[in-house]
Amino acid sequence: MxxxxxxxxxxxxEGxxxxxxxxxxxxxxxSWLxxxxAEEQRQFTEQSRAYIGWLAQDIHNGVPILEASQSPTKVATAAPIWASRSARPSSAGERPDGPQAR
Structure with a gap:
C-alpha cells in the first residue's frame, strides 16, 4: 500500500x-509486524503517512523484542498463545485479539 x-x-x-x-x-x-x-486505523485515516511514521518510530523506540520492554507491542503479550506451542516465538508475535494486535 x-x-x-x-x-x-x-x-x-482484505480490508x-x-x-x-x-x-x-x-x-x-x-522487522516488527x-x-x-480500530483506533490506529482511525488515526491513519485522519493523519495519513504522518501517523504511520510516528507509529513505526514508537514501535522502534519501544524495543518490543526485549523481554524487559514496556512497549504495547511487547512479545510477552502473546505469551499465553506461545506457551501452547513447542517452538520459541519469532519477533513478530501474535496477540490475543488477532494475529498482530496492539
Whole structure:
C-alpha cells in the first residue's frame, strides 16, 4: 500500500491494515509486524503517512523484542498463545485479539 524506505511498510489484505516497522538497535536489526487496531486505523485515516511514521518510530523506540520492554507491542503479550506451542516465538508475535494486535 505504502512505505517509507528503511523505516516501514504499510500493507493491506482484505480490508485489514498491517504495519511492518523496521527496528535497528546498533548492529542488531529486525522487522516488527502488527495489525492496526480500530483506533490506529482511525488515526491513519485522519493523519495519513504522518501517523504511520510516528507509529513505526514508537514501535522502534519501544524495543518490543526485549523481554524487559514496556512497549504495547511487547512479545510477552502473546505469551499465553506461545506457551501452547513447542517452538520459541519469532519477533513478530501474535496477540490475543488477532494475529498482530496492539
Amino acid at each position: 505504502d512505505h517509507e524506505p528503511q523505516s516501514w511498510f504499510l500493507l493491506e489484505e 485489514r491494515l498491517f504495519l511492518d516497522a523496521a527496528c535497528d538497535h546498533g548492529a542488531f536489526g529486525y 502488527i495489525e492496526l487496531n
